[in-house]
Structures are given as structure tokens and as C-alpha cells.
Amino acid sequence: xxxxxxxxxxxxxxxxxxxxxxxxxxxxxxxxxxxxxxxxxxxxxxxxxxxxxxxxxxxxxxxxxxxxxxxxxxxxxxxxxxxxxxxxxxxxxxxxxxxxxxxxxxxxxxxxxxxxxxxxxxxxxxxxxxxxxxxxxxxxxxxxxxxxxxxxxxxxxxxxxxxxxxxxxxxxxxxxxxxxxxxxxxxxxxxxxxxxxxxxxxxxxxxxxxxxxxxxxxxxxxxxxxxxxxxxxxxxxxxxxxxxxxxxxxxxxxxxxxxxxxxxxxxxxxxxxxxxxxxxxxxxxxxxxxxxxxxxxxxxxxxxxxxxxxxxxxxxxxxxxxxxxxxxxxxxxxxxxxxxxxxxxxxxxxxxxxxxxxxxxxxxxxxxxxxxxxxxxxxxxxxx
Numbered sequence: 015x016x017x018x019x020x021x022x023x024x025x026x027x028x029x030x031x032x033x034x035x036x037x038x039x040x041x042x043x044x045x046x047x048x049x050x051x052x053x054x055x056x057x058x059x060x061x062x063x064x065x066x067x068x069x070x071x072x073x074x075x076x077x078x079x080x081x082x083x084x085x086x087x088x089x090x091x092x093x094x095x096x097x098x099x100x101x102x103x104x105x106x107x108x109x110x111x112x113x114x115x116x117x118x119x120x121x122x123x124x125x126x127x128x129x130x131x132x133x134x135x136x137x138x139x140x141x142x143x144x145x146x147x148x149x150x151x152x153x154x155x156x157x158x159x160x161x162x163x164x165x166x167x168x169x170x171x172x173x174x175x176x177x178x179x180x181x182x183x184x185x186x187x188x189x190x191x192x193x194x195x196x197x198x199x200x201x202x203x204x205x206x207x208x209x210x211x212x213x214x215x216x217x218x219x220x221x222x223x224x225x226x227x228x229x230x231x232x233x234x235x236x237x238x239x240x241x242x243x244x245x246x247x248x249x250x251x252x253x254x255x256x257x258x259x260x261x262x263x264x265x266x267x268x269x270x271x272x273x274x275x276x277x278x279x280x281x282x283x284x285x286x287x288x289x290x291x292x293x294x295x296x297x298x299x300x301x302x303x304x305x306x307x308x309x310x311x312x313x314x315x316x317x318x319x320x321x322x323x324x325x326x327x328x329x330x331x332x333x334x335x336x337x338x339x340x341x342x343x344x345x346x347x348x349x350x351x352x353x354x355x356x357x358x359x360x361x362x363x364x365x366x367x368x369x370x371x372x373x374x375x376x377x378x379x380x381x382x383x384x385x386x387x388x389x390x391x392x393x394x395x396x397x398x
Contacts, residue, residue: 205323
């Protein structure tokens with residue numbers, strides 16, 4: 015019995031020592047690339063994005079330049095934390111007395127309002143001067159946990175030997191000159207393309223029949239706008255048959271994707287009378303669209319949800335306006351002038367005809383009167 019009692023004491027000592035050995039405040043790893051996970055660190059290239067797909071499950075501490083970092087506790091901006099899809103903690107940090115606690119972590123998607131469509135559970139512990147987090151790997155790239163609010167660190171580039179004429183891949187953030195993010199055109203009459211702008215509130219309907227195929231950006235007062243991703247109303251977007259995006263705006267940085275755009279029919283149930291193939295490219299802070307011209311007037315692409323705005327043209331817009339809205343007005347003016355000229359010609363023809371007809375009639379009437387007068391005088395002269 016004495017041996018059994020001693021064995022129990024020995025087991026208890028082992029368990030106590032074991033529980034002390036696995037205290038996460040003393041047994042943790044430092045999360046990789048902690049200095050690139052701040053909410054003010056925006057990813058610029060897919061190849062440099064932070065990804066926790068291969069993260070080994072366990073306890074982690076985040077620190078940058080010797081300063082410990084806390085996990086972000088509010089929805090971070092799109093493409094921040096050095097990645098495309100951010101993981102942030104939906105809850106407050108724990109106190110030392112709380113020990114190990116569970117917390118909800120939200121996965122922020124790449125759409126503007128998708129802050130917490132998917133969530134998962136983690137653990138955290140307050141170690142007095144810093145926090146540790148029990149993290150699991152993510153289910154995809156590029157997706158990573160957010161820590162702190164620091165900006166991206168400046169990383170030194172590998173020196174290229176002078177004898178080499180080729181530039182190493184991935185060592186520049188400069189886009190090529192012909193990249194659509196640099197070579198787009200502002201789409202004309204953007205202020206009339208909102209879903210709340212009805213055709214009866216505009217002087218002339220928006221029409222993309224003469225739109226020159228190419229890459230376009232839509233913006234109003236310096237704010238970029240995207241195509242609506244839902245079925246819009248007929249006679250909205252400043253036109254009769256508006257065109258909306260039948261697909262997602264979720265793209266990786268600088269990714270180009272093919273999408274379908276739908277032409278809204280005139281019935282309440284006709285949301286996609288015809289589809290048009292377009293392309294979209296993500297330019298980090300805005301999207302550009304490759305748009306072809308439409309088959310007829312009045313149909314046009316929708317951008318934004320605003321009401322009709324006063325039209326303001328810019329240098330870039332003037333190029334497009336000469337192919338679109340002004341051409342329609344010119345055609346209308348020319349048609350009106352042709353009608354007026356035809357009416358004037360008809361009027362002059364009628365006046366000329368009446369004048370000539372009236373002169374001929376007078377001449378014949380005078381001749382018929384002179385004959386009898388002469389004969390009467392001759393009769394009277396004979397009698398005398």
C-alpha cells in the first residue's frame with residue numbers, strides 16, 4: 015500500500031510538471047512574416063502575398079522589430095495584412111486571469127461588404143506583456159491572419175549583375191505601359207449610368223452602340239464604380255435596356271477574368287434577354303472593364319447605384335463622347351435640318367407653281383375681252 019501511495023504521488027508530480035511544460039506563454043513559435051501582416055500593409059503582387067496554407071497548427075506569438083502584436087479585432091481593409099483574404103478576431107482580447115479562452119475568427123472575402131461570411135474558432139491567452147494564439151492552417155491561398163496595424167516593410171531587392179540584360183522576375187511593382195490598369199479610358203457619361211438614374215430624367219438616353227471596344231474605368235467625382243451584379247430595372251442607368259454583370263467581382267490583385275453581362279429585357283421577368291462577353295481586371299483600388307459596343311440603341315452598361323448626375327466631360331471622356339453620345343445628337347440635328355430644308359423646298363415649289371399658273375390665266379382672259387370690244391366699235395361706226 016505504501017508503494018502504491020508513493021506511485022500516485024509520483025504520477026501527480028509528472029502531470030503537474032507536464033502541464034507546466036506546455037504553458038503556451040513559454041512554449042510558442044513566432045508567426046512567420048509578422049511584419050507583413052499589419053492592416054496598413056497592402057498586397058501588390060500575388061507572388062509576395064502572405065499565405066497560412068502551410069502553417070503548422072500550434073501556439074504562436076506575433077512581433078515586429080521586437081514589439082509584440084495583437085490580432086486585428088475589426089474588419090480590415092481589402093487586400094490588407096499582406097494578403098488577399100484576411101483573418102481577424104471578432105471579439106475582445108482576454109485578461110491574464112482568463113487563462114486560455116476561445117475566440118471567433120472571421121474570414122474577410124475580397125468583396126467590399128464580405129467581412130465575415132465564414133468563421134472559425136481559435137484559442138488565445140494573455141501572457142501579461144503579450145498574447146499567444148493557437149492557430150490552424152487556412153484552407154487556401156492567399157489567406158492569412160492579421161496582426162497589428164503596421165505598414166509593409168521595405169525589402170531589399172537582389173542585386174542584378176551588370177553583365178545580365180534580363181530583369182529578374184518579381185523584382186518590380188511597375189506595371190507595363192500597355193497594361194489596362196494604366197491604359198484605360200474613362201467611360202463617357204458615367205454620371206448617368208447609376209441604377210437610380212431613370213431614362214425619363216435624362217435629356218438624351220445613354221447608348222453604347224458606337225462604343226469603341228476597349229478597356230474602360232467608371233468613376234464619378236474621383237470615386238471608382240463597378241457594374242451592378244444583380245438584375246436592374248428596365249429604363250434605369252440612363253437608358254432603355256441597361257446591361258448588368260451576371261457574375262462575381264471577386265478577383266485576385268491584377269487578375270483578369272472573363273464574365274457575362276446581361277441585357278435587361280422590357281418585361282419584369284426578363285432579366286437576361288441577351289448575354290455579352292466582357293472581361294474584368296482587378297487594379298487593387300479599382301476595376302477596369304473590357305467592353306464591346308452594343309447591338310442597338312438605347313442600351314448601355316450600368317455602373318454604380320447613384321441617381322442622375324450633371325454630366326461633366328474630361329479629356330479622356332471627350333475621346334469616347336465623340337464615338338457615342340454626341341454622335342447621336344448630331345444625327346438628330348442633321349435629320350431635323352434635312353426635314354426643314356425639304357419643307358422649304360416644297361413651299362417654294364408651291365409658290366412658284368401658283369405664280370406661273372396665275373400669269374397664264376390672266377393673259378388668256380385679256381385676249382378674250384379685246385375681241386368683242388373691237389367688234390362693237392366697228393358696228394357703231396357703220397351706223398353713223
